Structure formats: structure tokens, C-alpha cells
Amino acid sequence: MNAILKYALKCASVPALVVSLAMPAQAGVNLPVHKEVLDNGLTVLLHPNKQAPTVSCRLFYVTGSVHEVPGKSGLAHILEHELFKGTKKVGVTDSIADAAFMAREDSLQALIRPAKLAGDTATVKKLTAEHDSLLNEQRKLFVKDELWGAYQSAGGTGLNAFTTDLMTAYIVTLPKDKIELFMWLESDRMQNAVLREFYSERDVVREERRMRYDDKPTGRFFETMNSLIYEAFPYRVPTIGWPSDIMNLTREMADEHYRRYYKPRNAILVLAGDLDTASTMEMVKKYFGNIPAGEAFPPITVRDPEQVGEKRFTQVRPDAPNLYSLVFKTAEVGDPSLYALDIAEGVLNGRSGRLYKRLVEEEKLAVSVKAGNSPNKYVSEFSVMVSMKLDADVAKVEKIVWEELERLKNEPVSERDFQKVKNHAYAGLIRSFTDMENVATMLAWYEMYGDYHIFLNWADALEKVTPAQVQEVAKATFVRDRSVVGILKKNR
Structure with a gap:
């Protein structure tokens, strides 16, 4: 749920610890x-x-x-x-x-x-x-x-x-x-x-x-x-x-x-x-109560046409870091596919995630890497961001990223990895509920999305995701012809 995290980084009063927000039934958290x-x-x-x-x-x-x-x-x-x-x-x-x-x-x-x-x-x-x-x-x-x-x-x-x-x-x-x-x-x-x-x-x-x-x-x-x-x-x-x-x-x-x-x-x-x-x-x-209602915004009816091929661009600047960015558009917040993508994010992300192990620890091509499932109203995003070393081979970085995405499509996530991701999400949730600033912000955010219950029910929905569903959603999402690639390079 990194859409929330993205905005949290702009505002010091919004805690940045919340990644997956939900209320697992087994946690016994009551939020009236x-x-x-x-x-x-x-x-x-x-x-x-x-x-x-x-x-x-x-x-x-x-x-x-x-x-x-x-x-x-x-x-x-x-x-x-x-x-x-x-x-x-x-x-x-x-x-x-x-x-x-x-x-x-x-x-x-x-x-x-x-x-x-x-x-x-x-x-x-x-x-x-x-x-x-x-x-x-x-x-x-x-x-x-x-x-x-x-x-x-x-x-x-x-x-x-x-x-x-x-x-x-x-x-x-x-x-x-x-x-x-x-x-x-x-x-x-x-x-x-x-x-x-x-x-x-x-x-x-x-x-x-x-x-x-x-x-x-x-x-x-x-x-x-x-x-x-x-x-x-x-x-x-x-x-x-x-x-x-x-x-x-x-x-x-x-x-x-x-x-x-x-x-x-x-x-x-x-x-x-x-x-x-x-x-x-x-x-x-x-x-x-007595303030006039004001006007409603006209509905947003415009939508992007279906993407017909990979989009790719490169920027080169003398003061730039080396970045590789890969983005896929996904369904809007509340869609069941996003829960499976949360699992995919957890498998790829973090220091114990597959991308970090491959790109940072094994191949030593990057200094950091993160995957992000970012639910949003109308349309969402799934992204991979790699901070590359100055001498990194961009083609090799991209090859490894796609190998790991293909692995999600072709191999079921192990039960151990599956449970590790869920446990991490639940732990973050329990911590987040001790912070009333976070609770107030999340309730407002999800009500803006359409229904604050999405926030409350997230972990229950996450618990129901199966390895087969992760594979199915990965196949539908991680498609080259629907990807956008950005490369930022430093002049040398």
C-alpha cells in the first residue's frame, strides 16, 4: 500500500511505517x-x-x-x-x-x-x-x-x-x-x-x-x-x-x-x-451544519486508451543518480487483484526480498531496490525502482528484474514466503493502530477513495489470497507491452 507511504513522505505528521494496512481477524483489533x-x-x-x-x-x-x-x-x-x-x-x-x-x-x-x-x-x-x-x-x-x-x-x-x-x-x-x-x-x-x-x-x-x-x-x-x-x-x-x-x-x-x-x-x-x-x-x-453544501465536481470520465506497446525513455544529466524505473498500471483501489499484488510486492521487496538479493547482494549492480504496489482511486500502479551503481550495466539490471517478475508468473510463492509477507503486513498494522494520527489519516484517505472499510478489511482480504492467485495476477499485470520504463543516468 505504498501510495499512502508516498504521500506520507511529503508530510512529517503522517507515519511512514504503514505499508500494508488491514485488520486481521486473528489480531483482535477493534476499531469502532x-x-x-x-x-x-x-x-x-x-x-x-x-x-x-x-x-x-x-x-x-x-x-x-x-x-x-x-x-x-x-x-x-x-x-x-x-x-x-x-x-x-x-x-x-x-x-x-x-x-x-x-x-x-x-x-x-x-x-x-x-x-x-x-x-x-x-x-x-x-x-x-x-x-x-x-x-x-x-x-x-x-x-x-x-x-x-x-x-x-x-x-x-x-x-x-x-x-x-x-x-x-x-x-x-x-x-x-x-x-x-x-x-x-x-x-x-x-x-x-x-x-x-x-x-x-x-x-x-x-x-x-x-x-x-x-x-x-x-x-x-x-x-x-x-x-x-x-x-x-x-x-x-x-x-x-x-x-x-x-x-x-x-x-x-x-x-x-x-x-x-x-x-x-x-x-x-x-x-x-x-x-x-x-x-x-x-x-x-x-x-x-449550516454551511451551504457547495458544488460537486463533474465526474471524471476520461480514461487512458489501452497501451499498445512498451514505453521507454532515458534522461542523462551530470548531476543525476543512476535509476531504473519500471511501472505497470493496475486496477483501482478495492479491486481484488491488488491484494495479490501486495503479496508480490512483499516477495520482491525489502532486504530479504528477491530483488535485493539478486541486484544488491549477488550481482552488486545496485545500492537499493524497491517494489511498490500503490493502490489509488480510478487507476493504480505497480512499480520497481532500482538505484544502480555508477558502473552498472542497465541491460543486465533490467534482465534480472524481468527474470524475477517472470518467476512470480511461473512459480507459486512458497508457503514460507507467503506467510512471511502476511506476518510483516499484520505486524505493521498492529503498530499503526497505536498512532491516532495514522488512524485519522487512513480513515480519511480511504473514505476519500470511496469507503473507509477498505482500510479496515484489508488484512482479511490479504489472508484469503492464494499462491495461484498471485501467479494469475502476475501474468495479467507484468506484461512488457503494458510497461513504462524510465532510465536516469549520470554523465561520465
Whole structure:
């Protein structure tokens, strides 16, 4: 279940220990969850657990890069940043004067855009200076980081936010007697966010993209890889946005998106920890129940055409590591085939896995290798990533990878290996249930996928997988004509 792990690495508050998440019946783990959908569409999940006097709070907005139209990539990501700027009540001393400043700044930006297109640098420079002068005056009204500070003053920990292709998440863990603060701040942010300092924040995002993607060899490599895996489906769109799109986003675009979609109909609220279900639900209804539902996103109907042959590309850079990446598209989360692929991942992966033994220990071609079964909504991926030594023969690395994939297709996994993989998954699960931050995040994530029960029932489904099913799914999945290969090489 490395899709979750992939996003966890972006956010320190999401534990990275969870690889396969499930609840084996024999483990005796009880995870009571109260689910309720308010009349306005807000989905609420509550998990009471008194192991510590804290509550982990999650608010997921089911809006990400899959919902962005051409020309507006990066919109959800910049809104993640902007929603920390405050509201009409938070982050400002005079909301009326604040609104007047923003109206004047928007008018200047509306003049700057056509001047840029016309190449009129003198006008752009003059208007930009006027805009920045107004912004400096407006900043005198700001109470910097007031929302963030309110959580910290209340003893909040793990405060963070992140955006993915499917959603934007706001997370914090609070003392149990402070969860009403979360309700107040987040219901206010859901209704009254003000997108202050938008254009300076846009420059921050552009610089973030430059550091993480444009100037980073692995960043551009994986972005290119993604654009080959998905021909039409919007997973090909980078969550941070394309460079040209970022610099053409406007505050009006972001504000319209927020007003339409950052609303209860597209939100999942999860609380896990020391709480009383009945009183907490009353509090949720008090703060969120009267917020208008907002608009639903149009259904995503586009799908990739069937792949008709292997896709392959190579990038060579002087500052690059040596990487070999192999990816296959698989069924969406919840499909039975993914449980068998979890077993395949476990057999291939880790220091005791077949790929590590062959490529690192025996042939000494690689410094690390990992296989990943990554369930996702709409379409998933199974990948193999090899960090090769500088002098490694790429053709030999690829040959060994395919030999091990073919072995999964042609030989049943031994009972010992089968049980080892399951035991590892169960052990990770039991550890993960001691962490309410992890529980809250996983409940929200799988509810976003369609049903949090997928999370709870994963190990039961894994237990039912047979060696014959692993072979059958491997034969259907590991097909050369449906593979995407990326090779990143260092200049020598």
C-alpha cells in the first residue's frame, strides 16, 4: 500500500511505517468508527480512543490536481498555501480596509497581465511597483500566522497541510479539551477564507517548483515518467502545477475555485482520539451544519486508451543518480487483484526480498531496490525502482528484474514466503493502530477513495489470497507491452 507511504513522505505528521494496512481477524483489533453524513454533504468519521488525552483532527477537501482544467494546474496546491493566510476574522485587524486594498491590487493585476502579454516592460514595472507598494501598506493590517499560532498556543502538534492529485488535507493533533478550537477555525476557514498576498505566494510556489522539480534531476525524471504512464487521465498533471500555469494563475481563479468547491459536499472530517461520540457530533453540527453544501465536481470520465506497446525513455544529466524505473498500471483501489499484488510486492521487496538479493547482494549492480504496489482511486500502479551503481550495466539490471517478475508468473510463492509477507503486513498494522494520527489519516484517505472499510478489511482480504492467485495476477499485470520504463543516468 505504498501510495499512502508516498504521500506520507511529503508530510512529517503522517507515519511512514504503514505499508500494508488491514485488520486481521486473528489480531483482535477493534476499531469502532462512527460515520455520519450531514444534510449539507459533510462526511464525518469519529474514532473514540482513550489511550492519550488528545484528538487527531483531519479535514480533507476532495479537490486536487485531477480536478484542474488545462491552464489552471497547481490551483489546489496554491490554495493549500493561501488558506493559511487567514479569514475575515483571523489574520487581520481591519477586514474592511483589507478588502479595499485587495480590490485595488486586483485592478492593478488586471492591467499588468495584458501589458505582460504585449511585452510592455515599462508599464509592467510601473504597475508592479504600485501593486507592491499597496501590498506593503496592507501588510500593516495583518496578524501574521494567527491561525497557525492559535493551534500552537492551544498545545497543537503535527500541524501541517498537503495537496495530492486527489485532495487537500489540513491536519493537527490537539488536547482533547481544545477540539472546539479546531471546529471554529476550520468552519471559519471553510466559509470566510481571504486569499491575501496571492501573487507573492505564487512566486513562492514557483520557486518551490524550481527547487523540487526543475532543478532537481529526479524531479523532472519522475514528472516525465508520469506523463508517459498517463496519456489522457489527469494523473499526468503535476500537483504543484506546470511552470507556465503557475505564473498565470490569478487570485480570481483561486477564489472562484475555493467558493465553489471548498465546501461540505467535498469535505471529509475525521477525529480520532479521546472524544465522546455524541457530544462531538453535536459540536460538528453546531459549527458545520449550516454551511451551504457547495458544488460537486463533474465526474471524471476520461480514461487512458489501452497501451499498445512498451514505453521507454532515458534522461542523462551530470548531476543525476543512476535509476531504473519500471511501472505497470493496475486496477483501482478495492479491486481484488491488488491484494495479490501486495503479496508480490512483499516477495520482491525489502532486504530479504528477491530483488535485493539478486541486484544488491549477488550481482552488486545496485545500492537499493524497491517494489511498490500503490493502490489509488480510478487507476493504480505497480512499480520497481532500482538505484544502480555508477558502473552498472542497465541491460543486465533490467534482465534480472524481468527474470524475477517472470518467476512470480511461473512459480507459486512458497508457503514460507507467503506467510512471511502476511506476518510483516499484520505486524505493521498492529503498530499503526497505536498512532491516532495514522488512524485519522487512513480513515480519511480511504473514505476519500470511496469507503473507509477498505482500510479496515484489508488484512482479511490479504489472508484469503492464494499462491495461484498471485501467479494469475502476475501474468495479467507484468506484461512488457503494458510497461513504462524510465532510465536516469549520470554523465561520465
